[in-house]
Amino acid sequence: MTMRPDPTFHASPRLAMEAPAENFAYMLLLCPDFSKPDALAVVDVNPSSQTYSQIVHTVVMPNKGDEFHHFGWNACSSALSPLAGHAFVERRYLVIPGIRSSRIYIVDTKPDPTKARIHKIIEPEEVFKKTGYSRPHTIHCGPEGIYVSTLGGGGKDGTEGPPGVFIMDCETFEVLGRWEIDRGPQKLHYDFWWNLPRDYMVTSEWALPPQFENGIVAEDLLANKYGHRLHFWDLRERRHTQTIDLGANHQMALEVRPAHDPVREYGFVGVVVDTTNLEASIFTWWREDGKFHAEKTATIPPEPAAKEKLPPLLQGFGAVPPLVTDIDLSMDDRFLYVSCWGTGEMRQYDVRDPRKPKLAGSVHIGGIARRTPHPSGKAYAGGPQMVEISRDGKRVYWTNSLYSTWDKQFYPDGMPGAAVMANAGPSGGLELASDYWVNCPDGYRPHQIRLEGGDCSTDSFCYPSA
Amino acid sequence: MSQGDWTGAWLWLAVIASGLFHGANPGMGWPLAVSAGLMEKSPRALFLTLLPLSVGHLLAVLVILLPFGLLLALAEWRHDIQIAAALVVIGFGIFRLLDRRHPRSLARIPPTQLGLWSFAIAIAHGAGLMLVPIYLGLCRSDASGHAAAAPLVEGNLAVAVLVAIVHVIAMIGAGGCLAWLVYRYLGLRFVSRGWFNLDAVWAISLILVGTIALGFNLGAA
Numbered sequence: 283m284t285m286r287p288d289p290t291f292h293a294s295p296r297l298a299m300e301a302p303a304e305n306f307a308y309m310l311l312l313c314p315d316f317s318k319p320d321a322l323a324v325v326d327v328n329p330s331s332q333t334y335s336q337i338v339h340t341v342v343m344p345n346k347g348d349e350f351h352h353f354g355w356n357a358c359s360s361a362l363s364p365l366a367g368h369a370f371v372e373r374r375y376l377v378i379p380g381i382r383s384s385r386i387y388i389v390d391t392k393p394d395p396t397k398a399r400i401h402k403i404i405e406p407e408e409v410f411k412k413t414g415y416s417r418p419h420t421i422h423c424g425p426e427g428i429y430v431s432t433l434g435g436g437g438k439d440g441t442e443g444p445p446g447v448f449i450m451d452c453e454t455f456e457v458l459g460r461w462e463i464d465r466g467p468q469k470l471h472y473d474f475w476w477n478l479p480r481d482y483m484v485t486s487e488w489a490l491p492p493q494f495e496n497g498i499v500a501e502d503l504l505a506n507k508y509g510h511r512l513h514f515w516d517l518r519e520r521r522h523t524q525t526i527d528l529g530a531n532h533q534m535a536l537e538v539r540p541a542h543d544p545v546r547e548y549g550f551v552g553v554v555v556d557t558t559n560l561e562a563s564i565f566t567w568w569r570e571d572g573k574f575h576a577e578k579t580a581t582i583p584p585e586p587a588a589k590e591k592l593p594p595l596l597q598g599f600g601a602v603p604p605l606v607t608d609i610d611l612s613m614d615d616r617f618l619y620v621s622c623w624g625t626g627e628m629r630q631y632d633v634r635d636p637r638k639p640k641l642a643g644s645v646h647i648g649g650i651a652r653r654t655p656h657p658s659g660k661a662y663a664g665g666p667q668m669v670e671i672s673r674d675g676k677r678v679y680w681t682n683s684l685y686s687t688w689d690k691q692f693y694p695d696g697m698p699g700a701a702v703m704a705n706a707g708p709s710g711g712l713e714l715a716s717d718y719w720v721n722c723p724d725g726y727r728p729h730q731i732r733l734e735g736g737d738c739s740t741d742s743f744c745y746p747s748a
Numbered sequence: 749m750s751q752g753d754w755t756g757a758w759l760w761l762a763v764i765a766s767g768l769f770h771g772a773n774p775g776m777g778w779p780l781a782v783s784a785g786l787m788e789k790s791p792r793a794l795f796l797t798l799l800p801l802s803v804g805h806l807l808a809v810l811v812i813l814l815p816f817g818l819l820l821a822l823a824e825w826r827h828d829i830q831i832a833a834a835l836v837v838i839g840f841g842i843f844r845l846l847d848r849r850h851p852r853s854l855a856r857i858p859p860t861q862l863g864l865w866s867f868a869i870a871i872a873h874g875a876g877l878m879l880v881p882i883y884l885g886l887c888r889s890d891a892s893g894h895a896a897a898a899p900l901v902e903g904n905l906a907v908a909v910l911v912a913i914v915h916v917i918a919m920i921g922a923g924g925c926l927a928w929l930v931y932r933y934l935g936l937r938f939v940s941r942g943w944f945n946l947d948a949v950w951a952i953s954l955i956l957v958g959t960i961a962l963g964f965n966l967g968a969a
Contacts, residue, residue, distance in 0.1 A: 285945045293936040362940055364779035365859055367869055368851055370945045425855040453849060479787060481858050518858040545787055745936050746786050 287369035290735040291359045295542040295613045296747035298359065298673045304733040305331075306395040307670075307679060308376060309701060310350040311340070311726040314686035318725060319343040320350040322378060322387075324395050325701070325720055327679075327733075335703075335718045339396040341389055344403075348380025348387075349686060352668075352730045354421025356388075356428060356452045359741040363478055366425060371452055375401060376732065377428055379418035382495070384409050386418055386430075388455050395734060402455050412457045413448040416440045417491060420473050424742065425518070427452040429461060431474045433491060440491035445471040447485070462515075466522030470509040473538045476517050477547060478744050483515040484567065486535045486551055497687040500595060506530040506557055512538075512567060514574045526576045528565055531558045535565070539611040539618070539739070541636070545746040548636045550618055551576075552609040560584035560599060562606035564620065566637050580639045582606065585625050587651035593694050602650045605692070607684055608668050612675040613738050614747070617642065617706065623665035623684055624692065626652045628704065630678075630712045642710030647702065648682060650692060656702060657716040663697040664689065670731040671706075671738040678704045678712065683727035699727040755885070762882045762957075763911050767918025769953070770805070770875055771926070774943050777801045777866055778923035778930075780859075782939065785931045794931055795924070797862060802920045804866025805875065809912040812876030813883050817904040820887055827965060833880045834962035840874045841954030848947050878954055881961030883911050 292298035307325040324339040356375040361368075376389040376398075384406035391398045410416060416434035423429070428450040434440020446468070447461040462468075470487035487509020493499050502508060510532045514524040528535055532553045540549030548568035555562060561583055567576040582604040589597050596602065605624035611617070611633070618639060620629040626649020631639035646654040648662040656662045664682030671678050682700040683689055689697050699722025704714045722728055732740065770776050780801065785794030819829050854872060857865045870876065887904050930938045 287940045287943050289940075291940055293939040297936060297940075362779075362943075364774070364777065364783050365857070365865065366851070366855065367775035367777070368947075369774075369940070369943055370947075426852055427855075451852070479783060479859055481860070516858075518856045520856075545789075745783050745939065748786060748789065 284370045284372060287362060288357070288371070288373050290373050291362050291369060292741070293359070293362050293743065293745045294747045295615070295743050298736060298741060298743070299613045299675065301673060301735060303674060304672055304735055304737070306734040308391070308395070308732040308734075309681065309720070310353060310378065310729045311699070311722060312350045312683070312686065312729055313346070313725055314683070314689060314727055315725070316347040319346050320348045320380065321726065322376065322389055322398065323722075323728070324398060335720055337720060337723070339398060340723070341398050341400060343387060343400070345383065345385060347382055348385055349382035350378060350729055351381045351685070352420050353378040353732060355423055355732070355736070355740055356455075358423045358736055359743055360424050360478060363425060363744045373736065375455075377421045377430070377450070377455075379421070379430065381417045381419055381433060384416045384418060404455065404457060408457055409448070410436065413460050414443055415445055415448055415460070417445070422475060422742070423452060424476065424478065426461075427458065428455075429474070431471055431485065433471055433488060444469045447471075447474060461520055462522070463520040464522055466513070467525055468513045468522055470511075472509065472536055475538050475540050475549070476742065477540055477544050478517070478742055479544045480547060480569070481517045482523075482569070483517045484538045484540065484549065485513045485515065486538050487511050488534055488536060494685065495687065497691050498595075503533055503555070504557060506533060508533040509535055510553075511535065512551060512576060524574050526567065526574060528553060528576065531556050532563065533557055536607060537609050539609055541615045542611065542613055542738070542743060543615055543747050544743055545748070546615060550609060550611065550633070550636070552606040552620065554605055554607060555603050560601055560603040562604040562622065564606070564609065564618070564631070564639060568636070577637065579637050580631060582620070582622060582629070585651065591651040593650065593692055595691050596650070605665070610669045610671050610739055612671050613673050614675060617675065617710070619669050619671060619678055621666040621669050621680065623667050625649050626654055626665040628666040628669065628678070628680065628712065630706065630710065632710055643706070643712035645704055645712050645714050647714065656700070656719060657714050658719055660719060662700050662702070663695070664693050664700065668730045670733060672733060673736060673738065676706055678706055679731050679733075681728035681731060683729055689727070697727060698722070701728045701731070759882050759885045760914070763879065763915050764918045766878055766882070767915040768922040770915075771919035771922030771924075773946050773950070774939075775873065775946065776805065776869065776875070776919065776923060777862070778927040779939055780862060781924065781927035782930050782936075785927070791931065794927055798920050798924050798927070800863035801866045801923065802916050804863040805870050805919055806912055806916045808867045808870035809876040809879060809915055810908065811871070813879060813908040813912060814905060816880055816884060817887070817908040818901060820884070820904050821901045823900070830881070830884050830965045831962060833884055834958045834965065837874070837877050837881055837958035838955050838962070840877055841951045841958060844874065844951035844954060845948065873950060874954055878957055879911060879915060881957050883908060885961065885964070886911060
C-alpha cells in the first residue's frame with residue numbers, strides 16, 4: 283500500500299516514453315537439458331556503468347525442469363485505470379511461470395534489482411486444482427489483478443479440456459480461478475492482450491502440449507493442425523465475442539500486439555509459417571463498428587539453402603523458413619519489430635499506416651543457414667527470438683532461444699545463450715551495438731527480457747497520448 | 749441568528765464540504781471524465797461523462813439517506829436512531845481503515861456503464877453513510893419534534909433529497925473542475941503525480957463524522 287502511484291506508472295504511452303531510461307533488464311535463463319534449475323538474470327544496461335551488458339545478479343530457482351518462457355509484473359500502468367479508482371500498488375514483483383512444470387515463482391525486485399529474491403512459490407497442484415489449466419504462459423496486469431494465459435488444460439498431457447486464462451490477486455498472489463465465463467469455440471491458447479477503455483481482449487493460438495513439449499510435430503504442422511485463429515472477447519463480461527480464422531495454412535498465430543494508445547483500435551499478430559510456401563506473415567487486426575477484421579499485411583519469404591546447411595527437419599524443403607516467433611510494437615505505435623528466428627534477421631517495419639507496413643530497417647544475426655556473427659566477432663547461434671523495446675524506442679534487446687526441444691530441432695549443433703541489443707534510429711533504421719553482448723552462464727539459454735520500469739510488451743494504458 | 753440556525757448553517761456547510769471532498773477524490777471518477785475527453789478528443793465527452801457520475805452518486809446517497817428519513821417517523825426512537833447511525837458510520841470507517849487491500853470487486857463493471865459504476869463505488873466507499881449523521885442533524889434542526897408523523901416524514905424526505913442534491917452539485921463541481929483543469933491545462937502527468945491515497949483520510953472522515961454526531965447526541969441526552 284503506497285501513498286502515491288508507483289512513479290513507473292504512466293497515464294499515457296507518451297509519458298512512458300518520456301520517463302527515465304531503464305538501468306536494468308531482467309532476463310529469464312532456462313537450462314535446456316533440465317540438469318540445472320532455471321534462473322532469473324539481472325543485466326546491467328546502463329551504458330555508463332562499469333558492468334554494462336553483464337549479468338550483475340542471478341536468482342536461481344530451487345527446482346529443475348520448470349522451463350522458463352515468458353513473465354511479467356504484478357502491476358503496471360494499467361493500475362492508473364480510472365475505473366479501478368485505486369492506483370496504489372507497486373511495480374515490484376515479477377511473476378515467472380514454468381511452462382513445463384506449471385509452477386509459478388514470484389520474485390521481489392525491491393529494494394534493489396541486484397538483490398532480487400524469491401518471494402513466493404505457487405506449486406503446480408494449486409494451479410491445476412483452482413483453474414483446471416496447466417502450463418502458464420503470458421502475464422498481464424489488468425482490472426481484476428494478474429491475468430495468466432495457459433497452454434494446456436487438465437490431465438497429464440494437458441489435453442483434458444481447453445487451455446485458457448486465469449486470474450491471480452496482484453498483492454497476495456493467490457490463484458483466484460478461471461477468467462472465462464463463456465469461451466465460445468476457443469480450444470487453443472497462446473498470447474493475449476487488450477484495450478482497457480474499449481474493454482476487449484484478443485487471444486491467439488499455438489498448439490496443445492503434445493504438439494510442442496517434445497518438439498514440433500512435422501506431420502501435425504503439414505496437416506495444418508496447429509493454431510490459426512484469433513479470438514476476441516468482452517474483457518469485463520469475460521465472454522467470447524468473435525473468432526477470426528486466419529486460414530488453416532497460417533500455422534501458429536503467436537504474439538498479439540495491440541496499439542499502446544487506447545484510442546487506436548488495431549493491433550498485429552505474427553504467424554510463424556504458411557504451410558503452402560514456408561512464408562512467415564504479419565496480420566493486422568482492427569475493430570470497425572464493433573466488429574473485428576484481420577488481413578495479411580506483410581509477408582517474409584523463405585530463403586533457399588543447400589541441404590548440408592539444413593537440419594534434418596528442413597532438408598526436404600531445401601529452404602529456411604523465416605519462422606516469425608516474436609513481434610513487438612514500439613511505445614509510439616510507429617515501429618513493429620519482427621524476429622525471424624529461422625533466417626536470422628530482425629526486421630523493423632514502419633506501421634504508422636497499420637495496414638501497410640513498410641520495411642524500415644533490418645539486421646542479420648545468426649540464422650539456420652546464414653549464421654551471421656555478432657559485429658563484435660562473436661558467433662551467434664540461433665536467431666533473433668524474444669524481442670523487447672525500451673520505452674523511448676531507442677534500444678531493441680533480444681535473445682536467441684525459442685524453446686528447448688524446438689531449439690534442438692532447428693539448431694541441432696547447439697545454441698550457447700546470447701542476448702544482444704540494437705540501436706534504432708529516430709526515423710527508422712536498426713544497427714547492432716557491438717559493445718552489448720551478455721555472456722550467459724554455461725548451459726543456460728535466455729528467453730524473455732523485461733526492462734526496469736516497464737517496456738513495450740508490459741504496460742497497458744487508459745489514456746491516449748494526444 | 750439563533751443557535752439552531754447556526755447549527756443548520758454548519759451542517760449545510762458540511763454537506764457541501766463532503767461533496768467537494770468526494771468530488772476531488774479520483775476514486776469517485778473525475779479521471780474517467782478526463783479519459784473520455786481525451787479518447788473522444790472533445791470537451792463535450794468530458795462533460796457528458798459527468799452526468800452518469802452525478803446520477804450514480806446521487807442515487808447512492810439517496811438510497812442510504814431515505815431509509816433513515818423514514819425511520820425518523822418513529823419520533824420517540826429518534827435519539828437512539830441517531831446514536832445507532834453514528835455507531836454504524838464509525839464502524840464502517842474502522843472497517844475501511846483496516847481493509848485497505850487493492851479492490852477487485854467492482855472491476856467487472858464495464859466502462860460503458862458509468863452510472864452504475866459511480867453508484868457502486870459510492871456505496872462501497874460509504875459516501876452516503878458519511879452524510880447520514882449530518883442529515884439526521886438537519887432533520888432535527890428542521891422539525892421541532894412534536895409535529896404529526898406524516899408531514900414530519902414528508903419534511904424529512906424532502907430534506908434528504910435536498911441534502912443529496914446539494915452534496916452532488918458540490919461533488920460534481922469539484923470533480924468536474926479538476927477534470928477540466930487536467931484536460932485543458934495540467935496535463936495527464938497530474939493524474940499519476942497528483943493522485944494521493946485518500947483511503948485513510950476517507951476512513952478517518954467517516955470515523956470523525958460519526959464521532960462528532962455521537963458526541964452531540966450523547967451531550968443532548
